[in-house]
Amino acid sequence: MRLLLCEDEIQLSKALVAILKHSNYSIDAVYNGQSALEYLETENYDVVLLDIMMPKVDGLTVLKELRRKGNMVPVIMLTALGQVDDKVQGLDLGANDYLTKPFETKELLARIRAVTRNQDSAASSLLKLGNVTLDRASFEVSSPLLTIKLANKEFQMLEMMMLNPRYVIPTEKFMEKIWGYDSDSELQVVWVCISTLRKKLINMEANIQISVKRNTGYCLEEK
Structure with missing residues (x-):
């Protein structure tokens, strides 16, 4: 949100x-x-x-x-x-x-x-793509196989991608929107969160994936 x-x-x-x-x-x-x-x-x-x-x-x-x-x-x-x-x-x-x-x-x-x-109605708190649902009220991501509660930054990153499916989001945009302009964090924190989210989506047997667009950014798309 x-x-x-x-x-x-x-x-x-x-x-x-x-x-x-x-x-x-x-x-x-x-x-x-x-x-x-x-x-x-x-x-x-x-x-x-x-x-x-x-x-x-x-x-x-x-x-x-x-x-x-x-x-x-x-x-x-x-x-x-x-x-x-x-x-x-x-x-x-x-x-x-x-x-x-x-x-x-x-x-x-x-x-x-x-x-x-x-x-909004309760349904509007749910973001869906493929067989994955992100609950913006409980901060949980679920598939038919598994439900996982996400950490703060993981949740915000997945929410940002699910609100903009198939849209390439630059690493700098994640930093700006989630960590903030005045953050001391390096770009590597984005890479770490992306890696963690990828592993969680694989464990859930999600039919969506985070794709890397070289020298551009990341996008969420169906397999």
Whole structure:
């Protein structure tokens, strides 16, 4: 599941990114409203966490523009204590929920689960390709033979490939989307995760495989 975090407080943003990645979410973080609009124009997200008070373009304007274009992605507004009018305006503009800062991690995760549950049916949490099913709620991958719970990065990589079957994803794209721009990890971590996923798919007798496209990247395709 992919999230966009729009929060201009750098330390808070980094803390939230770490928490959400630990909870198996794939997340992009931006620090102003203009960047938020640019990301929302080119990428698809399951949930947007949108701070109201942001530089360049404020959160309410971002939300208004988003809904004007017909994008109904669930939005959780992040507000400062006492911004009652902003909360009301956000809900009137089409926000799905709001959180008042400071908030507890468990409440944030519960709100994310709630808006995605309200937005989609249970079936939409399942990604299928060939005889393999990825459950985005339980982080389990299954075939008729076996069900395996994936580690965080493995899950995010397989989810990314199953959302884009037969599409070649460069190694750098995995690094950017899953490990983040500021990660100290080397490209080898992608290779290690790909190797592990391949072995698990073989053990499951999956009829899909991760193919290597030399000097390009990886793609998931049926055998």
